[in-house]
Amino acid sequence: MTPLYDTLIIGTGVSGLTAALRLVRKGHSVLLLESAAEIGGLLNPFVRNRCEFDVGVHYLGELGEGQSMRRLFDFLGLVDLQFREINPACVDRFTFADYETRLVKGIDRWGDVLVKDFPKEEANIRKFLELMKECRELNRVVEDGLHASDLPGMVRYGGDLLRLSRMSLAAITKRYFDDPLLRNVFSGPGADFGLPASRASALLTVNSLNHYLAGGYYPVGGSRAIRDAFVDALRAEGVDLLCNEAVTNITVLGEKRFQVRTANEARFEARSIISTVGARVTADMLDNRRPNFMARRKIDRLEPSLDAFCVFVSTDLNLADAGMTDANVWHYGTDDLEARYSDLQAGRIADQPSFMMSSPTLKDPESTRAPGGQSILQLVTTAPAQASQEMREQLVARLLEGAERYIPNLREHVSYSDHTTVARPAHAREQSVFGGMFTRVGMPGMYLAGSSVLGGGVMACMKSGVLAARAARVHLERDALGQLDDLSRAMSWVGRKAMLRTTPQKLHSNLHQLKRDRR
Ligand SMILES: Cc1cc2nc3c(=O)[nH]c(=O)nc-3n(C[C@H](O)[C@H](O)[C@H](O)COP(=O)(O)OP(=O)(O)OC[C@H]3O[C@@H](n4cnc5c(N)ncnc54)[C@H](O)[C@@H]3O)c2cc1C
Numbered sequence: 001m002t003p004l005y006d007t008l009i010i011g012t013g014v015s016g017l018t019a020a021l022r023l024v025r026k027g028h029s030v031l032l033l034e035s036a037a038e039i040g041g042l043l044n045p046f047v048r049n050r051c052e053f054d055v056g057v058h059y060l061g062e063l064g065e066g067q068s069m070r071r072l073f074d075f076l077g078l079v080d081l082q083f084r085e086i087n088p089a090c091v092d093r094f095t096f097a098d099y100e101t102r103l104v105k106g107i108d109r110w111g112d113v114l115v116k117d118f119p120k121e122e123a124n125i126r127k128f129l130e131l132m133k134e135c136r137e138l139n140r141v142v143e144d145g146l147h148a149s150d151l152p153g154m155v156r157y158g159g160d161l162l163r164l165s166r167m168s169l170a171a172i173t174k175r176y177f178d179d180p181l182l183r184n185v186f187s188g189p190g191a192d193f194g195l196p197a198s199r200a201s202a203l204l205t206v207n208s209l210n211h212y213l214a215g216g217y218y219p220v221g222g223s224r225a226i227r228d229a230f231v232d233a234l235r236a237e238g239v240d241l242l243c244n245e246a247v248t249n250i251t252v253l254g255e256k257r258f259q260v261r262t263a264n265e266a267r268f269e270a271r272s273i274i275s276t277v278g279a280r281v282t283a284d285m286l287d288n289r290r291p292n293f294m295a296r297r298k299i300d301r302l303e304p305s306l307d308a309f310c311v312f313v314s315t316d317l318n319l320a321d322a323g324m325t326d327a328n329v330w331h332y333g334t335d336d337l338e339a340r341y342s343d344l345q346a347g348r349i350a351d352q353p354s355f356m357m358s359s360p361t362l363k364d365p366e367s368t369r370a371p372g373g374q375s376i377l378q379l380v381t382t383a384p385a386q387a388s389q390e391m392r393e394q395l396v397a398r399l400l401e402g403a404e405r406y407i408p409n410l411r412e413h414v415s416y417s418d419h420t421t422v423a424r425p426a427h428a429r430e431q432s433v434f435g436g437m438f439t440r441v442g443m444p445g446m447y448l449a450g451s452s453v454l455g456g457g458v459m460a461c462m463k464s465g466v467l468a469a470r471a472a473r474v475h476l477e478r479d480a481l482g483q484l485d486d487l488s489r490a491m492s493w494v495g496r497k498a499m500l501r502t503t504p505q506k507l508h509s510n511l512h513q514l515k516r517d518r519r
Contacts, residue, residue: 004269005031005240007472008260010247011276013041013056014458015449017230018465019274019472021076024237026473031268032239033260035246040227041276042422043458049416051376052369053312056422057223058328058358058378059086060458061211068139068214069459072466078229084364086216090327094185097335101185102327105215107133118182128176128186131160135203136210169205170197170338184337188212188330195306196341204455211459218326218363226458247277251287256445256475272472275441276450276465282441295442302452306344307421309383309392311399312376314416315407319359319375322407329357329406347384349395352402355381374415379403383421392419439468447471 006028009016017040020030038044042056062069063083073081088105101117104110111129115122138161164172173183187197188209197205219225234241249261256271275282279299283291290296332354334340340354361367361375370376379399384391396419404410439447451457453464 002259002267002269003031004257004271005029006270006476007031007272007274007469008033008258008268008270009274009276009449010260010282011035011041011450012039012241012243013276013450013461014043014226014230015451015453015461015465015468016041016274016276017043017227017234018076018462019276019449019469020234020239020465021230021237022466022469023472024234024239025077026469028473028476030239031270032234032241033245033247033262033268034241034243035263037243039231039241039243040223043223043227043230045222045224048312048418049314050371051312051314051374051416052222052224053376053378054223054360055310055420057219057226057458058356058360058380059091059212059216059218059363061216062214062459063217064215069211069462072459072462075466076462077233078226081225081229082220083217084220086218086326086363088215090325091212091216092188092328092330094188094330094332096181096184096332099181099335103188103209103212105213107136107210107213110213114182114185118179121177121179121182124176124178125182128173131164131176132206132210132213134161135164135206139207139210164206165201165203167202168198169200169202172202173197181335184332184335187332187337196338198338201455207455207460208457211457216328218360220364221367222360222364222369247275247285249287250282250285250446252289252443256478258445271445272475273446274449274465274468274472275446276448276461278450279441279448279452282446282448286443289443291442293442295440306341306382306384309381309387309395309419309421311379311381311396311417311419313379313400313410313414314370314374314376315410315413316373316415317375317407317410317413319362319377319407322410324359324362324407326359326362331355331357331402331405333402341382344382344384347386347391349384349387349391349398351398353381353395353398355379355399355402357403357406377403377407377410387421392421395419439464439471445472445475447475 007023007030009020009030009032012032012034016032020032023030045052045054060069060083064070090102091105092103094101101113104113107129111125114125118125169187173186177183245266246263247260248263250273251259253259258270258273260268260270280302283299291299333352334354340350343350357377357379359375359377361370381395381399383395387395396417400411400414439449439453441448447468449464449468450461453467454460
């Protein structure tokens with residue numbers, strides 16, 4: 001007989017792992033299905049030439065005592081994870097055609113750096129940073145609920161915040177700044193999204209800047225440490241984790257009964273589903289139902305972003321002696337960032353491509369991720385859609401040439417190099433907290449987690465896992481909480497959150513007991 005789980009989670013990246021941990025800790029049975037041979041998605045490192053390379057983690061933010069991401073790990077019980085802070089005086093270096101600047105820890109300190117370089121824009125810079133601070137507060141409200149003290153800021157900046165959620169980064173920076181170079185600076189690590197400023201969500205970019213302005217951190221032991229902490233915790237709770245099971249179809253059998261089929265023809269049943277593989281892919285898996293009209297409209301508007309192209313290098317050079325630090329280098333190399341993206345979209349690569357460069361051996365110097373005398377470098381750029389093999393090899397050669405601007409003679413000292421393309425999920429402009437898919441995919445009992453909910457990044461994906469788990473719990477507990485769910489669906493997210501927060505804890509535990517008794 002097919003076992004019936006409370007929740008089946010598709011994908012074992014950080015969002016799926018987070019959702020699973022939340023649900024199992026609340027007493028629900030969970031099955032995680034993973035199409036790859038290993039658990040972890042982008043948290044999975046790989047080993048070549050005796051070096052361990054991370055894929056989806058170069059740095060994380062907000063990990064200081066009491067900061068948002070640290071609290072998130074603590075909330076999940078992953079208290080033993082350790083992080084090493086990147087030098088707060090230079091977390092990121094951004095280089096344009098003839099101008100280099102840096103991101104420092106602390107929004108006001110960063111403001112001082114910018115005002116020094118763009119004195120005529122001082123008032124605009126300060127005003128924009130105030131808006132960024134309000135944005136940070138908004139995130140806190142999403143996490144902790146609305147307090148009376150938040151209201152004046154909400155009233156003052158509410159309009160701008162709403163606009164921010166609907167506008168592109170290019171549109172908002174044009175509204176605030178006269179100098180096009182300064183507008184570029186606010187793209188910051190926005191290249192992560194694989195979209196030009198004209199199509200990147202202003203809100204997601206500002207969130208990303210805020211995240212790293214709270215300090216940059218690297219996990220001791222690399223992304224493997226995060227993956228292992230989750231997997232150990234889940235195994236200790238008895239969660240079923242199955243690899244090599246690519247979900248292909250989802251059949252709705254009833255209000256609280258889904259059947260999932262995999263490429264191996266295995267079948268599983270669950271009372272709710274959390275998918276971390278994107279809204280469109282998830283909707284396409286549905287066999288006998290379609291998402292509701294509103295969800296279909298949103299899905300139709302999603303635009304895919306360009307892929308990330310990663311080059312992994314080990315070298316016998318001492319990178320610190322060569323002038324590298326633990327900061328990330330964001331080499332744009334041009335002032336016309338839009339043109340760079342239109343070239344990529346037209347399938348062309350630049351003679352001197354933009355890239356992000358990071359060295360995990362400098363960030364985690366005590367690690368044993370590389371044999372003695374070797375250092376690791378990772379370069380990430382945005383790849384043209386469907387780049388040919390020849391184009392990829394050209395890209396690797398040009399990226400290594402570009403890296404020599406920071407590390408002289410690198411090419412003569414490469415011990416190993418490899419490259420891969422990583423598909424980024426769609427980060428269309430429309431995808432933001434208010435206009436995005438959120439956790440709903442237009443089908444009761446099915447929820448989304450991952451980059452299509454609150455945007456990309458480990459923290460945003462972890463938060464999406466928490467939100468999806470909460471939505472699944474409300475669905476699972478609907479027998480008793482049915483009225484609450486119906487009501488909450490009609491309410492805004494703030495109201496919904498406030499309502500869930502004020503539901504007495506005792507009621508929740510009584511309902512759990514009731515459910516268990518009924519089984
Ligand atoms: C090159 C690169 C660098 C990055 N650097 C950083 C960084 O420095 N800091 C940061 O915060 N974020 C960074 N990110 C973003 C961050 O890694 C991701 O946003 C986050 O890890 C995504 O987690 P996820 O759970 O949404 O998805 P993923 O980690 O992509 O997991 C999805 C999982 O679903 C599985 N899957 C897919 N289809 C199916 C199916 N049909 N059935 C079953 N399983 C399926 C996949 O195999 C995968 O394991 C980076 C991303 C990239 C690409």
